Amino acid sequence: MSQGRKDRPDHPAEVAAMSAAPIVDNQASRSAIILVVEDEVLIRMMMATELRAAGFAVLEAANADEALKVLRSSEPVDLMVTDIRMPGTMDGIRLAASVRGMWESIKIIIASAHTPEWPVAVICDAFIGKPFTPDRLIERVRQVLKGGAP
Amino acid sequence: MTMPVEQSKRPSTILVVEDEVLIRMNISRYLRECGYTVIEAVNADEALQVLQSNQILDLVLSDVQMPGSMDGFGLAQWIRKNREGLNIILVGTPERAADTAAELCESGPAMAKPYEPEALADLIRKHLGLATQGQR
Numbered sequence: 354m355s356q357g358r359k360d361r362p363d364h365p366a367e368v369a370a371m372s373a374a375p376i377v378d379n380q381a382s383r384s385a386i387i388l389v390v391e392d393e394v395l396i397r398m399m400m401a402t403e404l405r406a407a408g409f410a411v412l413e414a415a416n417a418d419e420a421l422k423v424l425r426s427s428e429p430v431d432l433m434v435t436d437i438r439m440p441g442t443m444d445g446i447r448l449a450a451s452v453r454g455m456w457e458s459i460k461i462i463i464a465s466a467h468t469p470e471w472p473v474a475v476i477c478d479a480f481i482g483k484p485f486t487p488d489r490l491i492e493r494v495r496q497v498l499k500g501g502a503p
Numbered sequence: 504m505t506m507p508v509e510q511s512k513r514p515s516t517i518l519v520v521e522d523e524v525l526i527r528m529n530i531s532r533y534l535r536e537c538g539y540t541v542i543e544a545v546n547a548d549e550a551l552q553v554l555q556s557n558q559i560l561d562l563v564l565s566d567v568q569m570p571g572s573m574d575g576f577g578l579a580q581w582i583r584k585n586r587e588g589l590n591i592i593l594v595g596t597p598e599r600a601a602d603t604a605a606e607l608c609e610s611g612p613a614m615a616k617p618y619e620p621e622a623l624a625d626l627i628r629k630h631l632g633l634a635t636q637g638q639r
Contacts, residue, residue: 394545398553401543415524415545428528
């Protein structure tokens, strides 16, 4: 899986989203809580394992319904990484829109194998094209938490 | 109070199978604080994917009642047949956890919900053989 760090985004949409990333606090990302929303268990497992190894606290959800349950609990999630195509009552796009509406401070990264046709920067803080390496995921998460451009 | 696993060894890896996300999240977090590596699965189907991957596992902690192609009993039977030696602890309501579970899992009668995390951690340590190796 690991293919080393890439210096440039895979998708043009990644650039658009990152350049529009808002400036947020400069808190160290080590203690940040990341919510991973992914219905493919082995992918979710890889993402969670790599993010934990990088020092993040990780919560896992298998779909949007589970993600909303986690967010409605008292978990102080800093950033959500969500897949788009998932079973359940809503996909990742609708989830992102809901989260943006209800929890404005939560950063959002959308992951997909398909280049989005929707206005990326409106819905999320960053887009990451699948497949991605663990290094690339961690890099994206750190960038978004810091509010910086790639 | 959490108790760390032995530092000199690879942390034991536990597969937690639970369809209720907040229960799964909390027990997984507790076990991680105890020093274990925890893999999360929503149901038996996801658990089977993990079991059939190259992921190292030392113990499976599974709920009994779950949606999907099989429940916790079915998962335990699959593990007994295909992953001999892998510890499994079933967790369920007392009325469903009776004699059948005793035949299926190492722990004898399944652990009844609701349970104290400390009691669960003790049971896990027992089955991983850590208590006999000087661990708390």
